[in-house]
Amino acid sequence: MNAWLLEGLGGLSKLHLGTTADPVAGAGEVVLRVQFAALNPADRYLAEGQYPAKPPFPHILGRDAIGTIVELGSGVTNWKVGDRAVVLRNDVGVNRPGTLAEKVAVPAESLAVAPAHWTPEQSAGAALVYLTAYQAITQWPDLPPAANVLITGASGGVGVASIQLATAMGHRAIAMSRGDAKRNALMKLGAFSVLDPNDTQWRKRCRDVLGGGRIDLAIDNIGGALFSELLDVLGVNARVSLVGRLAGPVPQFNTASLFSRRISMRGVFVSTYKPPEAQAAWSHVTGLLEASKAAPVVDQVFAFDRLPEAFARLAEGPLGKVVIRVGSWPVC
Numbered sequence: 001m002n003a004w005l006l007e008g009l010g011g012l013s014k015l016h017l018g019t020t021a022d023p024v025a026g027a028g029e030v031v032l033r034v035q036f037a038a039l040n041p042a043d044r045y046l047a048e049g050q051y052p053a054k055p056p057f058p059h060i061l062g063r064d065a066i067g068t069i070v071e072l073g074s075g076v077t078n079w080k081v082g083d084r085a086v087v088l089r090n091d092v093g094v095n096r097p098g099t100l101a102e103k104v105a106v107p108a109e110s111l112a113v114a115p116a117h118w119t120p121e122q123s124a125g126a127a128l129v130y131l132t133a134y135q136a137i138t139q140w141p142d143l144p145p146a147a148n149v150l151i152t153g154a155s156g157g158v159g160v161a162s163i164q165l166a167t168a169m170g171h172r173a174i175a176m177s178r179g180d181a182k183r184n185a186l187m188k189l190g191a192f193s194v195l196d197p198n199d200t201q202w203r204k205r206c207r208d209v210l211g212g213g214r215i216d217l218a219i220d221n222i223g224g225a226l227f228s229e230l231l232d233v234l235g236v237n238a239r240v241s242l243v244g245r246l247a248g249p250v251p252q253f254n255t256a257s258l259f260s261r262r263i264s265m266r267g268v269f270v271s272t273y274k275p276p277e278a279q280a281a282w283s284h285v286t287g288l289l290e291a292s293k294a295a296p297v298v299d300q301v302f303a304f305d306r307l308p309e310a311f312a313r314l315a316e317g318p319l320g321k322v323v324i325r326v327g328s329w330p331v332c
Contacts, residue, residue, distance in 0.1 A: 003101030004307050005058035009049040012311050020058070023097065023105035025073035030108050032085065035327035036301075037099040038064040038125030039314050040157065041244060046094070053094045062099030063092060066114060066124045067327070076108045085111040088127050088278045089270040100307065102326060109275040112282050115290065122296040125157065125321030128270065130285045130296075131278060133161035136219045136241035136268045137169065138281075143217055143239065148210055150174045150233065153221030154191065155182045155319045158243055160297050162219050163189050165285065168292035174206065174215065182319050190294070197226050206233045217241065224248050231257045240265040301325055 005018045025031045043061045045051040069083045079085065090110035092098050097105070114123035136158075137143070149166045153159045154175035166173040167190035175191035177183070183194045193209045195202045206215070214235030220227060223245035230240070242265060258265075273281060289295060297320030302310035304326050314322045 001102040002304070003060050003097075004062075006047055006061055008057050009047065012044060012047050012308065014047060015061075015307065017305060017307070018058075020060075020101070023103050025071045025076075025105055027074045028076060028108055029073040029105050030069045030076055030079055030085075030111065031071035031103055031105050032065065032067040032087070032111075033070045033103055033327070034065045034067040034099055034101065035325075036066050036120050036124035037062045037324045037326055038128075038157075039310055039322045039324065040064065040128055041246060041314070042128075043093070044311065044314075051094075055095045060097040060099075060101050060104075061093055062101070062104075062324075063087070063089065063094070064125050064128050065099035065104065065326075066120050067104075070103070073108075079108055079111065084114065086114045086123050086127055088112050088275075088282055089131055089273065090275070090278075091271075094271075100324065100326075107275070110278065112279065115286050117290075118295055119298075121298045121301055121323050125298065125323050126161075126296045127282065129157035129161040129321070130165065130289075131270045131273065131281055132158050132243060132268055133165050133219070134281050134285050135270055135273070136162060136243055137166060137171075137217070139241065139266055139268070140217060140239045140264075143171075145170060147171045147216035148174060148213060148235075150176065150206070150215045150218045150230065151221070152176045152197070152219070152226060152230070153244065153246060153317075154186055154194070155317060156221060156246075157321050158219075158221050160186075160189060160320050163191050164292070164294040165288060167191075168288040168294060171217075172210075174209065176202075178317075185319055189297070190292075197222075197229075203229060203232050214238065219243060222246050223250055225251055228253060228257070231263065234261060234263055236261045238263050241268050242266065243268045296321065298323055 221244040227250040299318035299320040
């Protein structure tokens with residue numbers, strides 16, 4: 001089969017389009033013929049050696065996909081050949097071959113049905129970002145109802161998912177995105193307000209928007225220098241869910257800034273979900289989105305052989321997901 005092969009750590013330049021043996025379904029697994037796959041920043045982190053994974057090389061990246069089951073392994077009784085399924089978060093694309101290939105072997109317990117009203121492109125990129133956003137919000141059981149939730153990197157995949165889920169759960173989503181180009185789109189997705197981190201007065205504007213109130217939960221997808229500024233708008237007993245570090249390490253972070261308001265921080269890592277937990281979370285997510293009439297946002301769909309261009313688009317900061325069309329690629 002055709003696949004994008006990562007020959008070793010060192011960045012996306014180590015990727016090349018080649019051929020490799022078709023996967024075989026082991027016990028409790030299925031083989032999925034991939035129709036669409038999607039990119040995530042974690043794919044780049046893994047290629048650069050910044051992700052906690054030790055896959056054998058050549059490795060196939062890709063954690064999200066929708067496709068059709070073409071083979072069942074022993075013990076699989078809840079799926080049949082011909083069923084369409086999406087891949088929920090598991091070790092696919094991390095320590096085992098991923099979805100940037102014509103076929104992928106996936107544990108059957110990590111498959112789910114896509115909502116009928118979503119397009120295949122929407123379904124392909126939904127699982128990882130929505131499960132991440134869901135964990136970022138629900139890992140705080142003491143989060144008050146109608147909380148003020150600040151979301152950095154709000155136009156990215158996890159950012160969009162966080163806006164939609166926070167709003168569907170009855171919270172007030174305050175989005176952060178650079179410039180004005182995406183403001184209207186984020187407001188239409190459910191953001192209560194959109195703030196520009198390049199605006200030196202954004203912290204004052206945040207307090208003004210909240211009528212002098214403070215943020216109860218910050219979902220930080222960015223890191224970098226912005227992180228320390230976030231702390232200024234947090235309230236007493238506020239929480240921070242740490243999702244990503246697109247802007248790199250946090251410089252000169254003073255832990256004393258957490259003391260007086262008893263601010264709590266916790267990392268978000270969807271791998272901690274066991275398969276039944278991921279299934280339960282997915283069911284809750286899709287129910288919330290259906291009730292709120294929200295759906296995944298796709299920025300652009302690229303042909304399979306244009307993967308480097310797709311990663312370049314991801315690095316530009318798209319609105320929503322970057323998706324790869326795999327199914328139309330000629331079969332070897």
